[in-house]
Amino acid sequence: MKKVFILFVSTLLAVSSCAVTKEQEKTPFMTRSFTASSIKEVEASTSGGSLTLTGDAGSKAIVEVYVSRNGWSDEKIKQVLNENYTIDIKVESGKLYVVAEQKKNNFNGNSQGLSISFKITAPKQVNSNLQTSGGSIHIGYLSGSQNFKTSGGSLSIENVSGNTIGATSGGSITVTGSKDNIDLKTSGGSITAKNCSGKINLKTSGGSLRLSNLKGDIDASTSGGSVTVSDIKGTLKTGTSGGSMNLDGISGNVDAHTSGGSMNVKIESVGDYVKLSNSGSLNLSLPSRKGYNLNVRANKIETTGLKDFHGNMESTNIEGTIGNGGAEINVKSSQKVCISFE
Secondary structure, eight states, rough: OEEOOOOOOHHHHTTTOOOOOOOTTTTTEEEEEGGGGGGGGEEEEEESSEEEEEEEOOOOOEEEEEOOOOOHHHHHHHHHHHHEEEEEEEEEEEEEEEEEEOOTTOOOOOOOOOEEEEEEEOOOOOOOEEEESSSSSEEEEEEEEEEEEEESSOOEEEEEEEEEEEEEEESEEEESOOEEEEEEEEEESOEEEHHHHHHEEESSSOOEEEEEEEEEEEEEESSSOOOEEEEEEEEEEEEEESSEEEEEEEEEEEEEEESOOEEEEEEEEEEEEEEESSSOOOEEEEEEEEEEEEEEEEEEEESSSSOEEEEEESSEEEEEEETTEEEEEEEEESSSEEEEEE
16 A cells, blocks of 8 residues: 655644754654565655665664754744645655655745754665755665765765765765775765775765775776775776875776875786876885886886896886786886885
């Protein structure tokens, strides 16, 4: 049977004892439950609060509604909610809708703005579409296709598999324990990714990158921060226009560049190529007793542990092979380059 809840003030007044105040911010204003097996998709939106979706439902899927505004009494919150908002929670054709909307004819700008947040517990195997203009989004323990966006908060992704696409215009991003296809973007915050695998695309225009224990095809870039990387297996493409770069424990292919800082790179195992360029000092550590094709250009070059080299070696240019050749090592810097073979 179709289950539909359109929640107006008459309903909300009946649960006034659950109204959210600053002191009771962890108490739901309202809770609704549905048969979990009937839900295959979740669509949720709110203009002034956060969204949380986790896939750890048992037999029941649960929606918790939180309503608050600092400095306001319970009575004023209920009054403004009644006059200016509609909350719609329903299940139709396998889709769970959870929506908070402003009544266009009555809404009086930011002076009446409430924070309306949703915490949703659904089955693990669901697709979702989440959107908020003024809060954070957290998703966890899901498998499927997840698409989410916020204009004013952070993104948190934990133990999610499938196709994961998220964006924020004003917050940081954290993704952990996730896999398959991951595509995350922010215009105003840092990105932290750890313990993930698959095809990973991470972009920020205004923060640092911190990547650890990643496996797969990784493309991560920032226009305004540093890059710190450790324990990467696969192919890493990364760059920054405004910070230093530290890459440690790399096994595979690397294509990295920075226009605004130093670069320190330690390769544990080289795949087909290492390509590095920067405008500052550059330190590169490579495994010894391996064959390489070297092409290094810099203001000054220093090497340690270089053996069995064949080719041209100058203070600003090295071009040739180590042993019988092998992986392509291309390094360019306008400053000093130090290469060690360990």
